[in-house]
Structures are given as structure tokens and as C-alpha cells.
Amino acid sequence: MDVVRWIFNQYAYEGMGYHKIASELNQRQIPTQKGRTWSASTIRAIIFNEAYIGSKVWNKQDYQTKGKKWRDRSEWIITENAHPALITKELFEQCQTVAKQRNNGGGETHKPFGSKPISPFWLRGIMVCDKCGSRMVGNSTSTRTKSGGQRYYYTTPIYDD
Incomplete structure (x- = not known):
């Protein structure tokens, strides 16, 4: 106690x-x-x-x-x-x-599961690789830093059988 x-x-x-x-x-x-x-x-x-x-x-x-x-x-x-x-x-x-x-107005006792934070990768799925035509997705390095890490876009490789 x-x-x-x-x-x-x-x-x-x-x-x-x-x-x-x-x-x-x-x-x-x-x-x-x-x-x-x-x-x-x-x-x-x-x-x-x-x-x-x-x-x-x-x-x-x-x-x-x-x-x-x-x-x-x-x-x-x-x-x-x-x-x-x-x-x-x-x-x-x-x-x-x-x-x-x-927390700048935070301090919630819970975060509802239905609410998702706005993605910093708002161009995902819109940007297209000029070499392969694949849609780009977002990723970032470690988010433990105060700035949230480095953010970047990339494509996943496409393999032809």
C-alpha cells in the first residue's frame, strides 16, 4: 500500500x-x-x-x-x-x-480497438515504382527515438516463376 x-x-x-x-x-x-x-x-x-x-x-x-x-x-x-x-x-x-x-491532452484510460492512428505513409499504394510498376509501401527504422525513426517507401520484389 x-x-x-x-x-x-x-x-x-x-x-x-x-x-x-x-x-x-x-x-x-x-x-x-x-x-x-x-x-x-x-x-x-x-x-x-x-x-x-x-x-x-x-x-x-x-x-x-x-x-x-x-x-x-x-x-x-x-x-x-x-x-x-x-x-x-x-x-x-x-x-x-x-x-x-x-501527453498534450492524452491520458486516456484506454484506446478503442476500432480507432487507428493516421498513417504517416499516406502515399502508400499511390506511389508506383518506375522500374517494376509495383505499388510502394511505407516503413521506418526504429521508432524508439524521439523523432520516430527514418521513414521511407519501398517495393517488395516480384519474382517470376
Whole structure:
């Protein structure tokens, strides 16, 4: 419980992000509840988990259709004060505000599976190789860099039997 409060406080008031918090916990050799090492995604899941303010949330996903489909938040069933809170609602809300500021308006609790980001390769399928006539597709080098890596177009070779 103290670890959870520490995570929320570091994120809300100390300017630490998901990666830095996970790194600090791992450096201190504090395991997760399951005895594993911390990751940024684990920290993010904690920051957005309303269970820590005593709420229980149902109906987030639609399991009737093929694949998991996130429902709109207006369809969620939220029971407040379902159990004792580990942190205050004010601290939780402060973390949500920080998340939105850090992500330029982001900080969503989920991304619906139906929404796809706009591809940076908007010329894919339109550009054609002048040598072989194949349509070009987009690719990029490592996206772990801040700029997202180098983007380029290429064709796949056509083999005649």
C-alpha cells in the first residue's frame, strides 16, 4: 500500500514519469505484487486504475462481439466507495491532470480497438515504382527515438516463376 501511495505522489508532485518510477522501484529492488520487476506500463495502469480511490468499474469491454471492444466511458458501471480507498480522490485527479498535460491532452484510460492512428505513409499504394510498376509501401527504422525513426517507401520484389 505504501508503494502505491509513493507511486502516485512521485507522479503527481515530483515530476517523475512512468519509466523513471519503474526504474527507481527496480533499483530499490522492490518487487511488484506478483514478485516481478516494474515496467512503465505497470505504473501507467496503476495511475489510471480507479480501484485505488475505492471505485469498482464494470462493463468496460464488450465481449459479445469478436475481439475485445472498449465501450465508451458513459456505458461503464462505476460503483464509488465499493471498498476502502488507498489514496485520496484529489491525488488521483492530480495524476489525471498531470497525465493530460504530459501527453498534450492524452491520458486516456484506454484506446478503442476500432480507432487507428493516421498513417504517416499516406502515399502508400499511390506511389508506383518506375522500374517494376509495383505499388510502394511505407516503413521506418526504429521508432524508439524521439523523432520516430527514418521513414521511407519501398517495393517488395516480384519474382517470376
